[in-house]
Amino acid sequence: MLSHQSEKMSLMLTAKNHSIPLSDGNRIPIIGLGTYGDPRTTPKGTARECVKLAIDVGYRQFDGALVYFNEHEVGQAIREKITDGTVRREDIFYCGKLWSTFHPPELVRPALERTLKTLQLDYVDLYIIELPMAFKPGDKFYPKDKNGKYIYHETDLCATWEALEACKDAGLTKSLGVSNFNQRQLELILNKSGLKHRPVSNQVECHPYFTQPKLLEFCRQNDIVVVGYSPLGTSRDASWVNLKCPPLLEDEVLVSIGKKYNKSPAQVALRFNIQRGVVVIPKSFNPQRITKNFQIFDFSLTDDEMKLMEGLNKNIRFVELLMWSDHPEYPFHDDY
Numbered sequence: 001m002l003s004h005q006s007e008k009m010s011l012m013l014t015a016k017n018h019s020i021p022l023s024d025g026n027r028i029p030i031i032g033l034g035t036y037g038d039p040r041t042t043p044k045g046t047a048r049e050c051v052k053l054a055i056d057v058g059y060r061q062f063d064g065a066l067v068y069f070n071e072h073e074v075g076q077a078i079r080e081k082i083t084d085g086t087v088r089r090e091d092i093f094y095c096g097k098l099w100s101t102f103h104p105p106e107l108v109r110p111a112l113e114r115t116l117k118t119l120q121l122d123y124v125d126l127y128i129i130e131l132p133m134a135f136k137p138g139d140k141f142y143p144k145d146k147n148g149k150y151i152y153h154e155t156d157l158c159a160t161w162e163a164l165e166a167c168k169d170a171g172l173t174k175s176l177g178v179s180n181f182n183q184r185q186l187e188l189i190l191n192k193s194g195l196k197h198r199p200v201s202n203q204v205e206c207h208p209y210f211t212q213p214k215l216l217e218f219c220r221q222n223d224i225v226v227v228g229y230s231p232l233g234t235s236r237d238a239s240w241v242n243l244k245c246p247p248l249l250e251d252e253v254l255v256s257i258g259k260k261y262n263k264s265p266a267q268v269a270l271r272f273n274i275q276r277g278v279v280v281i282p283k284s285f286n287p288q289r290i291t292k293n294f295q296i297f298d299f300s301l302t303d304d305e306m307k308l309m310e311g312l313n314k315n316i317r318f319v320e321l322l323m324w325s326d327h328p329e330y331p332f333h334d335d336y
Ligand code: NAP
Pocket: 033, 034, 035, 036, 037, 063, 064, 130, 179, 180, 203, 204, 228, 229, 230, 231, 232, 233, 234, 235, 236, 249, 264, 266, 267, 281, 282, 283, 284, 285, 286, 289, 290, 292, 293, 319
């Protein structure tokens, strides 16, 4: 079900003016550049050049993380575009993520400070818990035992959240959110006694093959903006992507709707999400595709086209995270 409010709002968005409200009074641009590229195959400097180009093109949101290993480049690009006068800091929205080895409350602020130091910025706009699953704290981001099994850590999501609230109060982040949380995990935070700051967003996989109707409805009812990751159907990298799901951008419906508007399947997929109030963070490190992916404000899909695209839902994830499916907080067991 589309909410008429978010539908109406999305029809008013423009390339210059495309942010939507968050429940804490801040705003988030409805499109951002995803910045995860495989560090083994992405040449150094790529993220920096791409973020600078994206700012010139009109992107104002950047989705990053400590474990993308290029946060220094993203920060450098943002600072360079501030220095050359293209944007001011307050025009840019940067989302950083708390990695799973930093869930114990005393590690939360140092992790965010590490990100700020890497970015060389004074604050991030949004800081989110990347996964509801905690791993053993230490030097290794992906700790494993001698048998190659991941080492988990007991999670108290509410305690982690309280430490995040203190970071917002200290001015290190403007807003707080989560990622890969299911409804139960969101409710855990929302129903926490003494909750000071509500999560403003939940970043989850969302695209025409995985439309997330139930979670979207729950989030709408609770004033939580859904940020859709892998909005183009991912990079189809076999090392972490479920390739049983066919390539989204080859879908005939997307292709034929695209022909009608002289748009690519990627632009149609992105428009579908923003038109239902879902923020999109397509990743591209290719100049043409970065530019094209932003050109989604000069056409709109009809109600029938939106329904047709909702009907493409296969309820299959590209990002299953099955390697952690035995974690007590693995979020994707339930059909939520
Ligand atoms: P995506 O944005 O759906 O797809 C990226 C892939 O599509 C790349 O291979 C890109 O290649 C290609 N591409 C980009 N534009 C295209 C176009 N117009 N036509 C054809 N192919 C195109 O997938 P994603 O990287 O998985 O997700 C986006 C962002 O979401 C990530 O970068 C990250 O910031 C975030 N994310 C978060 C989580 C989480 O757990 N919170 C998980 C996954 C992703 P080129 O670079 O060569 O253009």
